[in-house]
Structure formats: structure tokens, C-alpha cells
Amino acid sequence: xxxxxxxxxxxxxxxxxxxxxxxxxxxxxxxxxxxxxxxxxxxxxxxxxxxxxxxxxxxxxxxxxxxxxxxxxxxxxxxxxxxxxxxxxxxxxxxxxxxxxxxxxxxxxxxxxxxxxxxxxxxxxxxxxxxxxxxxxxxxxxxxxxxxxxxxxxxxxxxxxxxxxxxxxxxxxxxxxxxxxxxxxxxxxxxxxxxxxxxxxxxxxxxxxxxxxxx
Amino acid sequence: xxxxxxxxxxxxxxxxxxxxxxxxxxxxxxxxxxxxxxxxxxxxxxxxxxxxxxxxxxxxxxxxxxxxxxxxxxxxxxxxxxxxxxxxxxxxxxxxxxxxxxxxxxxxxxxxxxxxxxxxxxxxxxxxxxxxxxxxxxxxxxxxxxxxxxxxxxxxxxxxxxxxxxxxxxxxxxxxxxxxxxxxxxxxxxxxxxxxxxxxxxxxxxxxxxxxxxx
DNA sequence: CCGTACATCGAACACTGTTCTATCGTATAG
DNA sequence: CTATACGATAGAACAGTGTTCGATGTACGG
Numbered sequence: 321x322x323x324x325x326x327x328x329x330x331x332x333x334x335x336x337x338x339x340x341x342x343x344x345x346x347x348x349x350x351x352x353x354x355x356x357x358x359x360x361x362x363x364x365x366x367x368x369x370x371x372x373x374x375x376x377x378x379x380x381x382x383x384x385x386x387x388x389x390x391x392x393x394x395x396x397x398x399x400x401x402x403x404x405x406x407x408x409x410x411x412x413x414x415x416x417x418x419x420x421x422x423x424x425x426x427x428x429x430x431x432x433x434x435x436x437x438x439x440x441x442x443x444x445x446x447x448x449x450x451x452x453x454x455x456x457x458x459x460x461x462x463x464x465x466x467x468x469x470x471x472x473x474x475x476x477x478x479x480x481x482x483x484x485x486x487x488x489x490x491x492x493x494x495x496x497x498x499x500x501x502x503x504x505x506x507x508x509x510x511x512x513x514x515x516x517x518x519x520x521x522x523x524x525x526x527x528x529x530x531x532x533x534x535x
Numbered sequence: 536x537x538x539x540x541x542x543x544x545x546x547x548x549x550x551x552x553x554x555x556x557x558x559x560x561x562x563x564x565x566x567x568x569x570x571x572x573x574x575x576x577x578x579x580x581x582x583x584x585x586x587x588x589x590x591x592x593x594x595x596x597x598x599x600x601x602x603x604x605x606x607x608x609x610x611x612x613x614x615x616x617x618x619x620x621x622x623x624x625x626x627x628x629x630x631x632x633x634x635x636x637x638x639x640x641x642x643x644x645x646x647x648x649x650x651x652x653x654x655x656x657x658x659x660x661x662x663x664x665x666x667x668x669x670x671x672x673x674x675x676x677x678x679x680x681x682x683x684x685x686x687x688x689x690x691x692x693x694x695x696x697x698x699x700x701x702x703x704x705x706x707x708x709x710x711x712x713x714x715x716x717x718x719x720x721x722x723x724x725x726x727x728x729x730x731x732x733x734x735x736x737x738x739x740x741x742x743x744x745x746x747x748x749x750x
Numbered sequence: 751c752c753g754t755a756c757a758t759c760g761a762a763c764a765c766t767g768t769t770c771t772a773t774c775g776t777a778t779a780g
Numbered sequence: 781c782t783a784t785a786c787g788a789t790a791g792a793a794c795a796g797t798g799t800t801c802g803a804t805g806t807a808c809g810g
Contacts, residue, residue, distance in 0.1 A: 341798085352758065353760070354799095357800085358756090430716075449736055451716075455675075457736075467632070501646050501666075505663050507659070517664055524743035525672075556767085557767065557768085558765090558766085567790035
């Protein structure tokens, strides 16, 4: 059982979502496809369990972060840890939101964020909305990053910078009068850092929360 | 061509992502599967184009919203319009982020948000981050809602309230000492409104942005 | 020795996206 | 009028997928 999950995660990490087939997984485990179905009801459950499996690590990493002085700093740290985990596991993005609320580790992570919110002077509803918003934001950015580059870059044929460069070139070719924002953005986009971008947005969200909590 | 897209969207709207198969689509169009490949290079492009196709409507709906007095109100209105569109098209969630930056309407929507941001007193980088954050947040919440209920509710067998009730019951059964937040949340979750929840988080984000822009 | 429960396996099935080739219809050139 | 080229259609074939199912093994208590 444990081996099934770890090997499934390994396959996902190495070659992405499409590489996780029952036959490939069975091959790795040196067993038959039928055996996997004894542990797992189907592919959906396999992916859910795999996602929750890696969430265990995230949960462990956020263990001591809960002791932060400022609860909002606590939320910030947890969110960043979660983002980092998803950043180098693009496949996670789409599946861990499905876990929140059902799978054990997803629940615990939700709770961990919520316990920081409990230390804020908010109504229950405000707390509910705040935690959901933070989680939703993390998922959204993660999903954005999750779109795996179209194979060429995965094979190493094309450089990542060159890949992004195509977008930039395409944007620059647009009419500057009709697309003033895109033109201004282009320079920022070139050589931008995903993590930095994520944190910048997170801080906007948390600034709003801070305002609401009167801190 | 146009018919292919509209019929594809119709299939997606009616029965979700899994219902859109080349054979089903060909059947509706009273044609062969091979014909579809003349218009579209594969399923990826079909989904991209379908997503961009409905974004045209969103774009039209946000047409007059750009004239808002306050640019942040403008961003708010555009974001809500986009959310509404995704809310009753769960399949859209996962595919329109892939469009932003590539497909025409996705780009225009991005630009439309950005033009509001241009009216704010921010650095180019701050603008870039702000717009990306808003879009990421919308996508994240949308993806959360996008997880289609597991068929039973789609068939009408099980009531939506009863479906959510299962979650609530499961949460209530947890240890209140270990999960204080979840217990507090439970009441809020019961009979919560998705749209209201979305707007609440959006307003937190925009409050932070307002602070940054000095308004 | 049996029997029962757990566990394994892989062939078979129904379905998917995709490719390929044959064919149609129609406009334009000779 | 005929020939040719080309936009467009159609469906059979292929490789690959998740899933089912029954046959087979293994362990252990009676």
C-alpha cells in the first residue's frame, strides 16, 4: 500500500501526470495491474491518495511555523511552504484542492491555517472566508504554474527562457495602443520569478486581512 | 468551424468534460471524427479554443464595466463577471488559465484588467503582480468549485444540501480539541453561498491593493 | 487436511485520441 | 466540356487507456 503511493508519486514527479498509468505503475512495482485495484478503487482515488501522501510532508514542514508571534505571519509562512511544495510538483495543483475537506492531511492543513485565523479578532464567517481565500489563491497560482511546458522543454530541447521568450515576442508584436498594459508588463514578465510573484499577491491578500482584523 | 466550437461548448455545459469526445462531437455534428481534425489539431487545441470561445461572452459583458469611476471597482466588477461565467461552467476553470497569454480573448481579458490597474499609482512590477494575483485568485476559487459533484448529484439522485451535509457530518465527528477551527467553520459552511465567499476573499485582496495604491 | 480469508495476477472489454487513406464536391484553367 | 487541383468529408484501423473478472496463489486457525 505504502509502496503503491510512493511509487505513484515518483512517477508523477519524474514525468508528469500522463506518465502515471496503471500498467507503468504495475511495472515499477513488479506486479500486475489487477493488484493495484485491491488497494485502490480506481484512478481517481489513486490520485487523491497520492496527493494527500505528499501533503503529509508539507504538514510536517509547517509543524513549527504555527508558533509564529503574529498569526498572519503564521498564515503567510504556511501558505509559502504549501506553494513551494506545489511549485516543484505541478501535478499537485489540480488535485489537492479536491482533497481539502475529504482527505486526512488536506483537512489538517486546512485546520492548521484556520488555527492561525482563530487568533485573529474576526467573526466566524470572516475567518471562514479568509482561510478559503488564502487557500484558493495558493491553488490558483499553483494551477497557473501547473500547466506543464509542452514537452519540448521537458525534453530539454528548448531552454525555458527561450520558451518564455516566445510569449514575450508575441506580446511585443501587438498593437501598443490597443494593448498598453501588456506592453508595460512584458519587461516585468521577462525573467520574472514565480515565487516572488506569488508572495507579492499573497501579501496583498494578507494586507487586506490585517486591515479587517484591525492589526 | 464555428459550429464545432459551439457544439463542443454545448457538450461540455451539458455533461461535463468527460462527455466531450471526438465521437460524441462528430455524432452531434452529423459528421465523421476525421473532419474535426481538419479544423483542430487535437483535443488540447479543441479545449483551448472552446474555452476561449466562451471568454468572448465574458469579454462582451465586461465591455462597459471598464468605465467605472474607481479603477479598483472596475477590477472588482470584471473579476466578478469572470467568476460568474466560470461558476456555471465548471470545466472552464482548468482551461482558461492556459489560455491567458496565448489565446486572443484570454489576452484581451488580461489586458482589460490591466488597463484598470494602469489607472492606479503603482510601479509596473506592482501592477503586474496585482493583476496576476486577482486572476490567480479567480482561477483558484473557480477550480475549487470546478470539482464536479460525483455523478450522484448530477443525476439528481442526491440533493446538493444532503451532499454537503455529509461533509459537515464528517467534520462534526472530529475531535473538537484537535480541530477547533473546523468545528467553528461547520456552521458557516452549511448553507454557504459560493459567490458570497468569492467576493469576500476578493475584497480582502482588493483592500490590500487599495492600501498599496494609496487610495 | 480442510477451508476461509487475504492477496495476486493478467487476459479481455469498452472506450479513448489520433492517423491514414479514399472519396467527394466544386471552382478554375486549358 | 473536360481536366486538374484543392478544400473538405468520412470512417476504418491503431495504439493506448482505465476497469472488470475469474483463476490462482498463500497463509493460518480449526
